[in-house]
Amino acid sequence: MENTNPFHYEGELSWCPGCGDFQILKSVEKTLTSLNKKPSEVVLVSGIGQAAKLPHYIHANGFNGLHGRALPPAFGIKAFNRDLTVLVTTGDGDCYGEGGNHLIHAIRRNIDITVIVHNNQVYGLTKGQASPTSEVGMVTKTQPYGVVSLPFNPIAFAIAMDTPFVARSYSKEIDFTAELIRQGVETKGFALIDILQPCVSFNKINTYQWYSQRVYKLDNTYDPTNRVKAFEKSLEWGDKIPIGVIYRSQRQTYDETLDRLGIKPQINPAHNLIQRGSSQGVMCGVNTLPDLSKVKSLLSEF
Amino acid sequence: MENTNPFHYEGELSWCPGCGDFQILKSVEKTLTSLNKKPSEVVLVSGIGQAAKLPHYIHANGFNGLHGRALPPAFGIKAFNRDLTVLVTTGDGDCYGEGGNHLIHAIRRNIDITVIVHNNQVYGLTKGQASPTSEVGMVTKTQPYGVVSLPFNPIAFAIAMDTPFVARSYSKEIDFTAELIRQGVETKGFALIDILQPCVSFNKINTYQWYSQRVYKLDNTYDPTNRVKAFEKSLEWGDKIPIGVIYRSQRQTYDETLDRLGIKPQINPAHNLIQRGSSQGVMCGVNTLPDLSKVKSLLSEF
Amino acid sequence: MSFDISIKIAGQAGQGIQSIAEILLKVLKLNGLHVFAYQDYMSRVRGGHNFMQVRISDSPVYSIKEDCNILVALDTNSVDVHRNEVPKGGAIIYDPHSTMVDSPDNRFIPIPMNNLAKEAGSPVLSNTISAGSILALLDIDKMDAEEFIKKQFAKKGEEVIGKNLKALAKGYAYFLENFRNWKFTDIKAQKKNKTILINGSEAVGFGAIAGGCQFIAAYPMSPSTGVFTYITGKAKEFNIISEQAEDEIAAINMALGASFAGARAMTTTSGGGLSLMAEGLSLAGVMEAPVVVVNAQRPGPATGLATRTGQEDLEYVLHIGHGEFPRFIFAPGHHEEAFFTTIHAFNLSDKYQVPAFILIDQYFADTYATEKEFDLNKVKAISYQPSVVSTPYLRYKITKDGVSPRAYPMQGDFTFIADSHEHTENGHITEDGEVRNKMVEKRFRKLKGMQKEFGKPTYYGDKLVPSGSEKGKAKTVFITWGSNYGVVRETVDCLKKQKRSVAMLHFNRIYPFPRKEAVSLLKGAKEIITVENNYQGQFGNILKAETGIEADRKILKYDGRPFTVEYILKRI
């Protein structure tokens, strides 16, 4: 068992029973085991929220940072070590609310990461306030007279931003979601996967039943490479909600640019691979001085 | 003269000679004089940048805040005093860079303001770094190997966000711009006007010549109310660049919601209109206690 | 005759600890008893381990106890965690069908809450069953509970009310029938006592409304959300604009926009959100924009312990925002003080055109206490306005006291500019060194007036005898600030009973620091002990920098939990 699923985490999970997050966790686990990667080669990055707890529940590396700030560290990690597979697990509040600006610019940079948004249309962890995707009219303690702002449409937005891979899924569709995530990871460049996820504690509108009645899978008559058609499709929301790959395009990734410039993937060469041992190693100093002759040549410029 | 243009400011302007900002200033002045409003009924809000200096150059009220943060105070001002006409003058860095998240959510709220973006595709005030709209390949001191991120397309973005009024102009077209701003002000709800503005000091690519050769005005065969077609139009950029109203739609504004809830426009009723005088008035205390019986009824809830 | 009882209700998130406590607290309050209740909860929505501590007495209570006389355990884990906190003679209420108890002794009182709830109509009623049993145990009439239920469920209709009344009666009766001889204590109702039951968030929120708040923008964040939701719930009634911002940067900048337009504006946040507001606070500094900022502290750094308590942001708030500008910092000690402090914060922020901070913390925000009814006649919400403005209007006129006339757009036919740059008297950008100096000095001249305003420290306990004096006795003074008021006060009471000569000096206003008062009140103290919920002894540092006085001892706690009298006593 342990061999077949090295990414499985054994500890306690703190989500509410019945939460869609469990399903997304399963999908992520499924994808990771299918990738032929070791846990040490994977980093899960998140902000803060229920969704953002996910990196604690996968046996891999994790960076669980600040609310709304998952994308900038994901950029820093991937840019510095391009051999790592970097996934971001984030919430609708984390990614489209507090973190909206980073989403805009991470897509522009086209760094090769996969962003999984647990879109429960509510702030779960802070107990039920409206999120950017909450429906108009939803009543909460901070919107006692009902939400009035137009819900953010992440798919339309991502297409307008020409995101290389844009998909929507539904948490209950575990295999389908896993497959979309796999495609996202395999896409060169930025992949956004918005996953409809019931919050059984706070979202009494967008329930399992609500989603199940509405979602349908796009079939292969649908061509995700046509940007204008994809945009039209992205506006479909109501009685019918399409899930699947909604848009695909291609452009140079940030990683490729670094390659082109000859800025090399760098694990500091002074550091040998570290061994595991029974005792905790002590820290010791290693010289990381850049090429002294090059530094000297800088000096001569002054 | 003073009577015909009460918004005219007489002091020194600190832009570079030849800068497109002078043209935009003229357009704003023209629009304001056409509105039948007094300077005291208008507020210009901005962040920081060359564009953001504009409120100092119009005789009206001004709020010149922080870089990237023009939209939140504009919201606070307009929500609190809905009789004010609120215009935001901002740059491509200010609005699409540092301030990107506020743009997303200000549009969702649909507060009734008009946002004028001086889009010079560069950071002017800080001396020429790339902005979110800079073209790929542009070389600057902070992008010495050329810009690699995809330029932000404000028009496509705004259409994806279902912004009530989305227009593009070119600063040289002073009357045309003034007319667009007027339409923006008259639109109920959020209006975004992206104005192509040559920066003669730092943008050596997108010059007057470059723009003049490319821009063309949309004629009335173009229907800005079709969202999908508008999206298609928004992708046009290169040899031909359309200017004019690109998208229009309608939905409830934030102001209307407040009206519906009965939350009244409020200049504190305890404050009488203040007189002008030759001497500076001294500050004196005025009771602003809310209705005491209502406060007492709250007490009884505990 | 007098009594002092602690109850702990423990279980998982989502099991309804709060519903039980709510009935209980309301009924105790209606009986004129003094209660104090605190909730300890984890950062999760379901599961985990949470508990509510309720202390009941016939005289005012100001803090929680570590142990409890009565434990209501809603799951097996709760029995395991807390059984040792219940002394002999105490009671442990549990449901024998759902909770496993190893070797129950005679403290254990099994109540089949789930079964009784089903009999009453639904398993969700088991909280009402518990409440009934607890009331019976405390020997308190269930009439008030019935009234409360009728009011509470009024909107849900007769059926729900009926079922709950039935459950209450069943819980009550079951206890009496099975444990009739279980005499616990003498709780005497004191119906004449007129108190209110309020938590810290409500006290601040209520103060904001009474202080004339007209605009609030905030972003949810524990433990500050309570203040935001309280005010938002009353927004329509009090004509307040309440907006959930997209982030804290927007929240503070929205508030500053509203302030510019004339609103009494505020925002609420906690640690991480406060950090995001830093630049906006600096903007308030240079624009001289009144704004009230409630920072509900929790342990950091970063996300830290998201639902727990701490006082770690004090020195940070003292210096937050780049550049230099004056500010008010308040840290109320109890709910009544919080109510009035919030009103003062609005008035003073308005009067001096500076940001006013109110520092609370999770412990304070989530603590319920009975307090004597606030005297609303003491409330004055005052706004400061010029009656005449010059031509042209000089928003930033250099004045003797540093305060310039602040008018709003459309109060007349004048215009003005509020600017984030250094500016001239009329608000335009300047780079002139002379003007700059004048503006800096003008802003700081306000400190003189601010120093004289509301916020003298509270002295409690034995009077100090100047140490030079003949009769000089050894005196210990505890210095504290913010939410530790109650626990330190009770510590003083306790030590006085032991005939020790002790006192407390509590600071509600921390900036401008009441230097003179501090120095004169501490004169003659033989031993000074600071009590703070942080690692660095931050208030002690400020005290030293401001007065040169150094504490002899620091009692510090930084595990995310509030102080108790027991904790402090162990350390002196």
Next chain:
Amino acid sequence: MSFDISIKIAGQAGQGIQSIAEILLKVLKLNGLHVFAYQDYMSRVRGGHNFMQVRISDSPVYSIKEDCNILVALDTNSVDVHRNEVPKGGAIIYDPHSTMVDSPDNRFIPIPMNNLAKEAGSPVLSNTISAGSILALLDIDKMDAEEFIKKQFAKKGEEVIGKNLKALAKGYAYFLENFRNWKFTDIKAQKKNKTILINGSEAVGFGAIAGGCQFIAAYPMSPSTGVFTYITGKAKEFNIISEQAEDEIAAINMALGASFAGARAMTTTSGGGLSLMAEGLSLAGVMEAPVVVVNAQRPGPATGLATRTGQEDLEYVLHIGHGEFPRFIFAPGHHEEAFFTTIHAFNLSDKYQVPAFILIDQYFADTYATEKEFDLNKVKAISYQPSVVSTPYLRYKITKDGVSPRAYPMQGDFTFIADSHEHTENGHITEDGEVRNKMVEKRFRKLKGMQKEFGKPTYYGDKLVPSGSEKGKAKTVFITWGSNYGVVRETVDCLKKQKRSVAMLHFNRIYPFPRKEAVSLLKGAKEIITVENNYQGQFGNILKAETGIEADRKILKYDGRPFTVEYILKRI
């Protein structure tokens, strides 16, 4: 024989002040002279009034002078503003065709720069004309200037080089022909002197590269942009990832991501941007992530004086970020110190896994100075790594010195989590009070080691005699920090010439505060005077809180301009 000359080149933004200064400075440096140059500029791209001050001497110079011996006025306004700063015997160079001069006296030297430029081929050459004339006035051979021009315009081709050489010759010749008898001073080249000419931004940027920086993310903001652009310009050569972030929040969080992945990461910013990084800095605190943060100060609050200088962020940086965590704060006094301090900052941030701040300011960043060549053999860029990690790897292992083994992803087959919550040794979220206490204490235990590292204060001047001693003389000690090193040092030199007994104590490291050293070095001082570029005397406050020592006098300046020796002397 010795000389000390000040030149001011004044005009509008965009008129080429910098081009003139550049030739001048390089030539002076090549002649082995000591120069010090500062630029005073407005927040605009064209127009306004800017000026460059260049001081030249045969011995090291560390500050600027208020007056100047030579004024090069590029417009009429510059003549009006500065003519009174030029004493008799000084020179005022101007173009009689474009600049109006009322009643020129014999200081005025008209040079038809525009006309000569046109003759040389283009009006843009007038800067080169000016340079030529100034060199002639200073009686410095123009050969070095020719070499510089050839190098500078190498990429622009022969034609541009030719025209500039012609312009240089014309400017030189015109002066000699028309003002042959105008003997100004004896400047002696000292070609054997081996110096470098470097500004503060370059010194920090060069230090970062030498310190092994591998990742920089930043957002442009004056006056920090210079450090960012210097490093970015060398990114390809040194395999550094440099990214302009969308905002400062992204910048710090990108750097922390890179740090997690193993990079030596940094960011640069100024006031407002620093504020936006506050939350990320708190994250660095809890994650124990090394990161170097350069904050180039400017006057606030908010946008303040965007292109001017100040030291207003000191206490802010000391406390920035909610919650409590240790940090390093450095404030180098001169360029050589900045270079080495930056290398140390990288090493120490890495060793102790804490953020390291480097505080500079606009004055420091934009100041050019000749310094003796940095001794690169003193450079050591050291990274700290465990050779073995436990199974499972405990990223936050509780250790005696507080430092846990820090390994990166893919250095082995282990995994780990970096978490913003309080966490267990393996990085998972915890709410356990005991673990919390241990983690807080572990983080703060690092202070002991940090205290012993690089950053003792610099003592300069007369030795202090313990005040109890027989020979005790009245001693004045100036205390300062950061960029005021040079001006205070020269003040001391100046007062010593007046036979006053004075010294300077300069702090480069401000946190952990070198308490012991401060106390022992100040023992015996009769008078302590702090010199700071802020209103509140912030360093003085820290000194008092840390040592109890209170300054007798504070010389403060907050008009956005740097100190001068004259300014300080007037105030003692």
